[in-house]
Amino acid sequence: MKREEFLKKSCPIMVLSILATAEMMISCQDSITEEPISxxxxxxxxxxxxxxxxxxxxxxxxxxxxxxxxxxxxxxxxxxxxxxxxxxxxxxxxxxxxxxxxxxxxxxxxxxxxxxxxxxxxxxxxxxxxxxxxxxxxxxxxxxxxxxxxxxxxxxxxxxxxxxxxx
Ligand code: FES
Missing domain, CATH: 2.102.10.10 (Rieske [2Fe-2S] iron-sulphur domain)
Incomplete structure (x- = not known):
C-alpha cells in the first residue's frame, strides 16, 4: 500500500480514536471534581x-x-x-x-x-x-x-x- 493510500484509510480512524480518548479524559476529570466541603x-x-x-x-x-x-x-x-x-x-x-x-x-x-x-x-x-x-x-x-x-x-x-x- 502506498503512503498516500494508507493515510487516506488510516487518518479518519486515528482522528476518531483521538476524539474518543479526549472525551473519556474529560468524563474522568468531571467525575473526580471535588464537591465543595462544609x-x-x-x-x-x-x-x-x-x-x-x-x-x-x-x-x-x-x-x-x-x-x-x-x-x-x-x-x-x-x-x-x-x-x-x-x-x-x-x-x-x-x-x-x-x-x-x-x-x-x-x-x-x-x-x-x-x-x-x-x-x-x-x-x-x-x-x-x-x-x-x-x-x-x-x-x-x-x-x-x-x-x-x-x-x-x-x-x-x-x-x-x-x-x-x-x-
Ligand atoms: S488535695 Fe486532693 S484530696 Fe486533698
Whole structure:
C-alpha cells in the first residue's frame, strides 16, 4: 500500500480514536471534581493543621485536641482518662460517643496530679477525697471541699477533633 493510500484509510480512524480518548479524559476529570466541603469540615481541617504535632491548640476560650495524638490516644477506650496538666483538664471517655472534660484542680487543696478514676468518680490521692462527674453541687478548685462534682467544661467532638470550651 502506498503512503498516500494508507493515510487516506488510516487518518479518519486515528482522528476518531483521538476524539474518543479526549472525551473519556474529560468524563474522568468531571467525575473526580471535588464537591465543595462544609464549613464544619473546612474548620476541622484547618484546626488539625494548626494543631500539628503538638496534639492540642489553645485559642481564646477553647482548647482543640487531636484525639489521634499519642497523648490523647488512651481516650479511645471507654472509662480511660487523660490528665492533661498543660491545659489543666481531666478528659474522660465516658462511652463510645461521649467525652467529658473537667477542671483538674482538686476541690480540696488544689492538687492537680494525683487523680485516678473508678465507678464514675475521680479520686485525688493527696488526701483520698473523691468527686463526681455529674451536674450540680459543683466543688470549686482549692475550696477545702471534700465532696461534690468536679467543674465540667463543654465538649464537642467532630471526627477526631475534640473542642473543650472554658467559658
Ligand atoms: S488535695 Fe486532693 S484530696 Fe486533698
Amino acid at each position: 464549613k464544619e469540615e473546612s474548620e476541622y481541617l484547618t484546626r488539625l493543621k494548626d494543631i500539628g504535632t503538638k496534639g492540642y491548640l489553645q485559642e481564646q476560650a477553647n482548647v482543640y485536641i487531636n484525639m489521634k495524638h499519642d497523648t490523647y490516644y488512651p481516650l479511645s477506650t471507654v472509662n480511660n482518662f487523660v490528665n492533661d496538666q498543660i491545659n489543666g483538664i481531666l478528659i474522660l471517655r465516658k462511652d463510645a460517643s461521649t467525652i467529658l472534660a473537667f477542671d483538674n484542680c482538686c476541690p480540696h487543696l488544689g492538687s492537680r496530679d494525683q487523680w485516678s478514676y473508678k465507678s464514675s468518680k475521680f479520686t485525688c490521692a493527696n488526701h483520698g477525697n473523691s468527686f463526681g462527674i455529674n451536674t450540680g453541687q459543683i466543688a470549686n478548685c482549692n475550696s477545702n471541699t471534700n465532696f461534690g462534682n468536679l467543674k465540667a467544661y463543654k465538649t464537642t467532638l467532630y471526627k477526631d477533633l475534640l473542642t473543650i470550651n472554658f467559658s
